[in-house]
Amino acid sequence: MKNFMKLEIPSKSQNESFARVVVAAFASQLDPTLEEISEIKTAVSEAVTNAVIHAYMDKAGLIVIKGVLLEDRIEIEIMDSGVGIESVEKAREPLYTTLPEMERSGMGFTIMEKFMDKVEVLSEKNKGTTVKMVKIIHKKENLRN
Amino acid sequence: MKNFMKLEIPSKSQNESFARVVVAAFASQLDPTLEEISEIKTAVSEAVTNAVIHAYMDKAGLIVIKGVLLEDRIEIEIMDSGVGIESVEKAREPLYTTLPEMERSGMGFTIMEKFMDKVEVLSEKNKGTTVKMVKIIHKKENLRN
Amino acid sequence: MIIDIRSSGEMILASLEGELDHHTSQAFKAKVQTILDTEETKNLVIDMSRLYFMDSSGIGVILGRLNQLKKKGGKVMVFGMQSQVKKVFYAGGLDKVIPYYEKEEEAVNNL
């Protein structure tokens, strides 16, 4: 393992952008392309937003974000202790949302899957949800030190 | 309390810049000036570097960084479970360093004190060290949303 | 995010600068609503040339405005998407329901 991080933040909407910056800064140690960084930021944004909106329904709760850097990849876990997901299979379908009245598009998981190399969702009703994601970072000539 | 964060990272020198970015991004929620941000970054850099170099002596160890945002200030705690400081009073003196052979300047605590509004150091031999710092963020007209 | 909203006749021009996520999309929705409440207008043109990040909350708020304005016989169009925004726009299927252009003139000419 090259490096790891663990971040705990409350489920406030202003922490969505904070979480994106933190994971992007951490991932930058693998010298990713701007495109890889922006894909990681987008996926993190989706998972953290889901914890804020769905898991805790705008009530106060804790979000835990773990990151691990390996030679060629970043592994990210985003955990909440919120309401959990009834059916993960349904939740992952494009356009499926339980909050259409809040103008949710139901595309969060679809975007995570599109932008990351692996997305795993573990959830238990009334216990919480963990989203595990992996992004492969492709090697380039490293001109910096 | 407006917000809080807790970050855990291993004591690797590449995490010095990561820690600076994380605390700066968190502090930016109070809409500080660029100068206030750069002072916070500098102080965080000093405390995290001390944990990497002195507390764990380049061996693996955990560094915990806590941040709390209040209306007009950020409170930062940087904790290690390393060797601890024999005499905090001596350690805080300008130019005092136990590692001159590593080209340490002995100015870390002096800079933390100069750049932050309050610096408190709690340390116990063989238990570890906690540096608590406070920076007042002065109110400005906020043109962003 | 900085949201600049101007209306002229039947068109609202909203310029978004920064990041459109769940946190900031609420302000965007509210600012459009304020204009719809006070002025006779039905088309929304969104300038994304200085928007450097969007996630699916952005898709939701844009679709929400489309549904709202369609009822009045209006349209929603966007122009000036940067690469991350364009990728999310396509991934979310917005390209099938929202006309998008490179430049402001093209969007306005197609109203």
Place this chain on the structure above:
Amino acid sequence: MIIDIRSSGEMILASLEGELDHHTSQAFKAKVQTILDTEETKNLVIDMSRLYFMDSSGIGVILGRLNQLKKKGGKVMVFGMQSQVKKVFYAGGLDKVIPYYEKEEEAVNNL
């Protein structure tokens, strides 16, 4: 950090871009040492115009080079400090032992 080091006659010109902290100061020290090991030179001029961050590890590595070069009768000077770097430079007392200038020409003329 990007470190560009060139030597010409009695002078090494080191241009630092990025952040000079504990992590990056080791690379800076090593690059200067490589030149000192192979070339007959004794003065070090540091271009800080693209250095946007420095902490007390930077003070340590600069003082370390000063002590090393003084033994050979050499000098260390810096130019082009940005505001954060200048503040740390003063807070660390480097202004009392290291001549500093706005522009490269001034530094070189004072060698």
